[in-house]
Amino acid sequence: MKRGFLNSGKAKAKLTKDTDKIAARSGHEPEPQILKRSYGVVENAGKSQPEGYETMKSTVKLLDPLAPAEAYDKNMFLYTTQPSVSMDATLASFPDGWTECLLYADAKALLLSTPGFPSPLIRPSSRSYRLASSPSKGLGLFSTRKIRAGELILSERPLTVTPSSFGNKIRFMREFTEHEKFQAQLYEWEQTLKILFDRLCPEYKTAFMALANSHQHDGSGPIGGIIRTNSLGLESLQTGGHDRTREMYSAVALLLYLTTPVLIPPSRSPNTDASFDLPSFSYRLFAIREIHKGEELTFAYTALSPGAKTRQLKLEPYGFQCTCAACRTPLESDARRAISLSMQIDTVKDGLAKLSLLEEEGLQSMAEYSIALKSVTELYIALGDSNHASKYARMLVNRPWDIGVESIVPYTTPLGIESHPLWRTKTNEGGRMAMK
Incomplete structure (x- = not known):
């Protein structure tokens, strides 16, 4: 029954x-x-x-x-x-x-x-974390080996x-x-x-x-x-x-x-992100960047774009005091975030610069990072650069917590890239999109 x-x-x-x-x-x-x-x-x-x-x-x-x-x-x-x-x-x-x-x-x-x-x-092939005391946070989860970006850590x-x-x-x-x-x-x-x-x-x-x-x-x-x-x-x-x-x-x-x-302690630069899978009715926790052996798993409980002061106020009802690197140096971090999130992407050079700033701030879980990856991929496709385009397409596919990444799979190889509707639509070396 x-x-x-x-x-x-x-x-x-x-x-x-x-x-x-x-x-x-x-x-x-x-x-x-x-x-x-x-x-x-x-x-x-x-x-x-x-x-x-x-x-x-x-x-x-x-x-x-x-x-x-x-x-x-x-x-x-x-x-x-x-x-x-x-x-x-x-x-x-x-x-x-x-x-x-x-x-x-x-x-x-x-x-x-x-x-x-x-x-x-869906369970990971092997367990990659352990339970241990966390400085000033009680108990936490720590990696027992290197965890690759995009790897499933646990599901529940x-x-x-x-x-x-x-x-x-x-x-x-x-x-x-x-x-x-x-x-x-x-x-x-x-x-x-x-x-x-x-x-x-x-x-x-x-x-x-x-x-x-x-x-x-x-x-x-x-x-x-x-x-x-x-x-x-x-x-x-x-x-x-x-x-x-x-x-x-x-x-x-x-x-x-x-x-x-x-x-899993809060962080403005988290190394994990969770998505909810409706068919299995479960949360899945993924590594959003490479996690080194012994590193503590962190998670963003609030939006990452607001400044450190606003974020601390958001965490106050939960008794959290975030002590991540971004919150320890709020002036520098807030300035970098504001710049990276407001940057427009018109060229490959723009896109790579934005990705670099977002990575420096540990913001790979944000939608802006996915959008920047997609923009760089499409710019390389339009320029006819299948090797670089497939590289960034693979980075997109390696974000299983994002919605719609399945549509990128056909373009993860140089041969597949050439079937993309944007293939070589911007090959004018003097044009803005050709700037690398």
Whole structure:
């Protein structure tokens, strides 16, 4: 039998308590309150349930797991296990793991219609890291050998996936301050998350509760606080609707053993990047540049383009103090970043200069680096230089976390380059594109 998938009426009668559940809502609904999130120590936060408001009545119903997700109102929340596993599944019997999700019905429909879902995890051929103490950061991951750029380091299904914005709908019966409104939202959201938490297997519950919680004094409940502290943004479940806030999800992934919560420290010049693969419903962590033996793995938890001061403010709610090289020399680093990100590419020389500056700052994970690689590749193609063009095309293909790199594969050899529509379209040695 499977979580969320039953094959017979007899099985349904016996096992419905563990099938997909829905938080059904109907009637005239008040608008959801989207408020700025507090953090740190907030006075009188979380002492008790706020008074003076009412929530729209919600019920939790057991659903027929064989019914298509399209059969339900797209705005309904679904508690669902993905991918479906046996009711008595353990991590020993199903080592790829599974995820407890709280999804809107249209997001679940998108997931189940994804070609190849559910695919097994793709694992690296050999383990390339170890767990060890990290200076001032607790535990960290360190490479045990040289890791090539583009190499898969690990893959993992998240423990939970939940909406990034609070979905509880509240009608306030008196004047509430913004702070009071948010405290009410936090309280109600925690009740919603408790149902999800109760669906976790014992090993996952232990691992989840062992994670850091930097929201213990702002009114967040223990489950919501851990999710706010440890989740990564997940855009793969967007259905193309107009409400981008509604379609954003957050995933909590351990990125190591279940028994040991590990922090891959933040960096403005990270050596790894993660992408979410929808068919396998998993995060994949890649080396974005060569990582030397003994080097600590680092990751960018916030956008890399803002200056060091802005970045530190972004990390403050999580209790992080970034100590990477770029943050230790912010004036020089910020200046180089501003120049490299604003550079225009009209010639091969421009493109190579931009790539060099981005590499100097350790910004290979940024989209700007991929765009620069593509520009240099196409400039060499237009100039009829198949050797250099194929070299940079291979660098593009060696970025599996980027979307659309598969289209570059035919142009990774000199022979393939000559079939490109831009081949030798700019061979005027006096022209701007011929400048090297």
